[in-house]
Amino acid sequence: MLKKIPEPVKQAALDGPLYALLLCYTQEDFEAAWPPFLVWGRQSWREQTSEQVGYFLWAPDEIRGSGTEHELWLDCDEEIAGLCLRHKMLMSDKGSYTSGKKLLVEVAKQLNELDWPTITPVTDDFVVVVVDNSCEVDPHQDMKACLPPERFALLKGRGWLRT
Numbered sequence: 001m002l003k004k005i006p007e008p009v010k011q012a013a014l015d016g017p018l019y020a021l022l023l024c025y026t027q028e029d030f031e032a033a034w035p036p037f038l039v040w041g042r043q044s045w046r047e048q049t050s051e052q053v054g055y056f057l058w059a060p061d062e063i064r065g066s067g068t069e070h071e072l073w074l075d076c077d078e079e080i081a082g083l084c085l086r087h088k089m090l091m092s093d094k095g096s097y098t099s100g101k102k103l104l105v106e107v108a109k110q111l112n113e114l115d116w117p118t119i120t121p122v123t124d125d126f127v128v129v130v131v132d133n134s135c136e137v138d139p140h141q142d143m144k145a146c147l148p149p150e151r152f153a154l155l156k157g158r159g160w161l162r163t
Helices: 006-011 027-033 043-048 060-064 078-094 098-111 139-146 149-157
Strands: 018-025 037-042 071-073 122-132
Touching: 006 037, 018 027, 018 043, 018 060, 018 098, 027 078, 037 043, 037 060, 078 098, 098 122, 098 139, 122 139, 122 149, 139 149
Parallel strands: 018 122
Antiparallel strands: 018 037, 037 071
16 A cells, blocks of 8 residues: 555646545444545645534545545555455454554555655645544544654644644
8 A cells, every 4th residue: 555555646636735645444344445545635625624623624524525536445456456355354354453454554654754745735734644434433543643743743733633
């Protein structure tokens, strides 16, 4: 995933900067969103979101509700789809999806280290985060797991997170 995510984001030729790239999973039915899907948080969305900012900025369905140009499904990549299918079967056999969540957090951590301005326009506080599409898991809990503390503090200080 780490190698495959930047290229389709670049190819999307987004017309404005992103404040976030959300790696989305579904806690209540992990297999339903495995491989995960991506949702881009556009700066234009952040600017128009005035109510419950701490929720709406990190809620994939709210962002996606404004049009399909906000998402990318990774299952269209044959290599990712095949690997995730095998991983899904192993997780299912084990009765635990913990390894899937760990993988997403690790991928997000490494994606945060990339030079994103060379890939697509981004804001100065751009982050790659893991979020539960079903809202079973508080997005801030997942964000703390994949962001350096100073980056999390920056978002909080700017008012982009619930307090």
